[in-house]
Amino acid sequence: MDNLTLKNNILLVEGLKVTPQSSFPVFILLLIVYVFIIISNTALVILISTEKSMHDPMHFLFCNLPVNDILGTTVILPRLLQDILTDESERYITYVDCVVQAYFVHIFVAASHYVLIIMAFDRYVAICNPLRYSAIMTNKMVLKLSAFAWGMAVFLVTIMLSLTIRLSRCRYKIENPFCDNASLFKLSCEEGVAVNNVTVIIFTSSLGSICISYVKIAIVCITSKNKSLNSKAIKTCSTHLTVYLIMIVSCAVMVFLHRVPQYSENRKLASIMFHIVPPGLNPLVYGLQTKEIRQKLTKIW
Numbered sequence: 001m002d003n004l005t006l007k008n009n010i011l012l013v014e015g016l017k018v019t020p021q022s023s024f025p026v027f028i029l030l031l032i033v034y035v036f037i038i039i040s041n042t043a044l045v046i047l048i049s050t051e052k053s054m055h056d057p058m059h060f061l062f063c064n065l066p067v068n069d070i071l072g073t074t075v076i077l078p079r080l081l082q083d084i085l086t087d088e089s090e091r092y093i094t095y096v097d098c099v100v101q102a103y104f105v106h107i108f109v110a111a112s113h114y115v116l117i118i119m120a121f122d123r124y125v126a127i128c129n130p131l132r133y134s135a136i137m138t139n140k141m142v143l144k145l146s147a148f149a150w151g152m153a154v155f156l157v158t159i160m161l162s163l164t165i166r167l168s169r170c171r172y173k174i175e176n177p178f179c180d181n182a183s184l185f186k187l188s189c190e191e192g193v194a195v196n197n198v199t200v201i202i203f204t205s206s207l208g209s210i211c212i213s214y215v216k217i218a219i220v221c222i223t224s225k226n227k228s229l230n231s232k233a234i235k236t237c238s239t240h241l242t243v244y245l246i247m248i249v250s251c252a253v254m255v256f257l258h259r260v261p262q263y264s265e266n267r268k269l270a271s272i273m274f275h276i277v278p279p280g281l282n283p284l285v286y287g288l289q290t291k292e293i294r295q296k297l298t299k300i301w
Contacts, residue, residue: 009095013174015083027084034077040283041066057137064115069279072108076178076275098179105180110153116244118145128220177268250274
């Protein structure tokens with residue numbers, strides 16, 4: 001079996017361990033969550049695109065987030081729903097399809113990170129340099145920032161997966177509900193592991209850009225006696241930080257559990273939650289907390 005699967009580039013996805021009795025309820029629950037994520041994020045994109053009062057840099061930058069959330073859930077949930085209704089011994093996937101899925105899984109993770117970075121930059125300019133905001137955050141700048149976010153995501157993920165797929169494979173089982181870099185790496189014969197840490201270092205170091213932005217915003221708020229400025233900063237930044245913390249905590253739990261084999265089932269749940277919780281909460285936390293979006297939805301309802 002092992003030699004056959006390795007020779008034919010067919011992998012077995014371990015998936016979630018659900019009993020036959022609970023498979024259908026789990027399927028229905030995940031399907032409802034998936035439909036909610038798709039509808040809510042699509043509605044936000046349409047609302048911002050069609051409402052002229054929201055045609056400003058902040059909302060255009062925010063549009064990157066729901067688009068990415070749709071990508072992040074679509075890349076794993078349809079396949080996961082199929083696997084839940086499939087016997088554990090029949091959850092096969094080709095190596096090429098697995099690499100493609102892993103690629104877009106990590107595009108979602110990286111793009112989430114960089115989109116929130118450019119949104120932090122927007123808030124920094126709006127609060128720390130309000131008089132120059134319109135001059136700095138032009139349509140051209142919004143396009144450049146968006147291109148930077150997606151370009152960096154594609155660049156880093158391409159490097160990371162290129163370093164992984166070059167390794168020879170000795171195993172055929174994906175120890176995860178879906179394919180990702182860590183699962184692909186576990187298929188290898190454990191050679192040249194050090195070089196794969198380069199992308200982790202690059203990704204971690206970029207966290208500092210968000211920290212710097214909010215430290216400077218905090219300094220401005222502390223040194224300024226303008227209550228209106230402080231109130232604006234709290235309202236706009238608290239929502240952004242909430243979304244960012246949800247993503248970071250979900251990702252940290254998933255990465256930590258990958259290194260603790262005895263909690264493999266917890267890791268599987270955490271990896272799925274990472275692709276469900278942020279995309280599901282972002283429309284609620286960010287969308288409904290934004291005054292313009294909240295007012296528009298109130299009129300519609």
